[in-house]
Amino acid sequence: MSVQKREVLPVKNSNDVVLARQKVRQLAVELRFSLVDQTKLVTAASELARNALDHGKGGSMTVEVIVNGARSGLKMVFEDQGPGIANIEDALKDGFTTGNGMGLGLGGSKRLVNDFSIETEVGKGTRITAVRWK
Amino acid sequence: MERIPVLRMGSLLLITIQVDMHDKLALQLQDDVTERISDWGSTGVLIDISSLEIVDSFIGRMLANIAGMSRVLGAETVVVGMQPAVAITLVELGMSLTGVRTALSVEAGMELLYGNSITGSEDERTEA
Numbered sequence: 001m002s003v004q005k006r007e008v009l010p011v012k013n014s015n016d017v018v019l020a021r022q023k024v025r026q027l028a029v030e031l032r033f034s035l036v037d038q039t040k041l042v043t044a045a046s047e048l049a050r051n052a053l054d055h056g057k058g059g060s061m062t063v064e065v066i067v068n069g070a071r072s073g074l075k076m077v078f079e080d081q082g083p084g085i086a087n088i089e090d091a092l093k094d095g096f097t098t099g100n101g102m103g104l105g106l107g108g109s110k111r112l113v114n115d116f117s118i119e120t121e122v123g124k125g126t127r128i129t130a131v132r133w134k
Numbered sequence: 135m136e137r138i139p140v141l142r143m144g145s146l147l148l149i150t151i152q153v154d155m156h157d158k159l160a161l162q163l164q165d166d167v168t169e170r171i172s173d174w175g176s177t178g179v180l181i182d183i184s185s186l187e188i189v190d191s192f193i194g195r196m197l198a199n200i201a202g203m204s205r206v207l208g209a210e211t212v213v214v215g216m217q218p219a220v221a222i223t224l225v226e227l228g229m230s231l232t233g234v235r236t237a238l239s240v241e242a243g244m245e246l247l248y249g250n251s252i253t254g255s256e257d258e259r260t261e262a
Contacts, residue, residue, distance in 0.1 A: 014156040021154065021188065039188055039219040043227060046190040094228050105191060108227035 004072075005065040011049045011078065012058040020049040020061045027063055027074055033134060041074055041132050044112040047105040048078045048128055056080025056126055066131070073114075073133035081125040088118050138163050140170050146178040146247060147171065147209070148240070152185040160196040167200055171207045178247035179204045182240055184215030194229045201234045212236065214243040 005027070009020050024045040028038040045061070052059040059080030066075050085091045092107045106128075110116040115131040136159060141148040147170055153159065167179060181197065183189065189197075201211035212235045216224075224231070237243040 014158070018154045018156055025187070036219045036222050039217075039223045040226065043188045043190050043223045046188060046192070047227070050190070050192060108191065108229070111226050111228070112223065 001066055001068045003064050003066055006062065007064075008060055008062045010058075011052045011061050011080075014053070017046060017049040017053060021046050023061075023063060024074070024076065027065060031065060031072060031074060031134060033074070033132070037132060037134075040112040041076075044109040044130055044132075045076055047109045047112075048076065048130060051105045051109075051128070052078045052080040052082075052126075055085075056082030058082075059125070068133075071133050073131050075129065075131045078128045078130075079125065084122040084124055084126055085118065085120040086122055088120065091118075137166070140166050142170070142174055142176070143180075145176055146180055146244065147174075147176045148180050148182070150182040150185070155186075155193050155196070157192075160192070164196070164200055164203060168203050168207060171204055171209045176209050178244075179209050179211040180240060180243045180247070181211065181213045182215050183213060183220075184217065186217070186220065189216070189220050189224050189229075191227065191229060194224065194231060197231065198234055210235065210247055212243040212246050214238065214240050 007023060009023055010016055011020060021042050025038060025042050028041045033041065049061055057080065059078060062077040064075040066073050090096050092110060094107045109130060113130040113132045117129045118126065120126040138149060138151060138159060147167065149167065170176060181200065197213055204211045214237045216236065235246065237246050
């Protein structure tokens, strides 16, 4: 698997979430994802960026255009140094929230992409990786 | 300051969301809509989201909040113009905007609101 393009954006405030969405949209268009797939990617990016901001106290987003044989895809990695997630299973359940949201962010984003993984350590931070293949 | 305009059309309020939403703008809009309903006695709120390229849970929650607050103040809300790709994504995300009425276009939304008020008064007459 090779990385063709990589960009790192800060996720420190509400406006960064907007910029993160725009970057993902731009790359999804370059990769010629269908409109529905673009929308899913941008929506997942929005949820995960907001998650990093609201629960992880801010962090960063790394987006990569990746190629695996004949397949290309978009990989998004959201990292924060926040409190971490104590129970990943609960965090992925629809309706589970420790903040004031609807609790759809993580579980919902997982449904919008093909590959989804969470690495987290309580007190250290969280890294969420989401990939959608073309 | 950046602000989403709230237009008055007879007894309705028309709001067209065209910008990328962020927290402050959403809170400002909730304030503006509730104030206008209270000032003008509006009975309906039309929110046009046809220019929105995504609706995430944040925007979905804002729409549901506005609909709820307006209802408490006596105004019905209809969200109009959602793009098909947005609808597909929103449902997959797990949000079906329950409690928020929707219509395909501003015209259809107006019909729903006006039709509603007419039916409403007829019901009252029948009951009386």
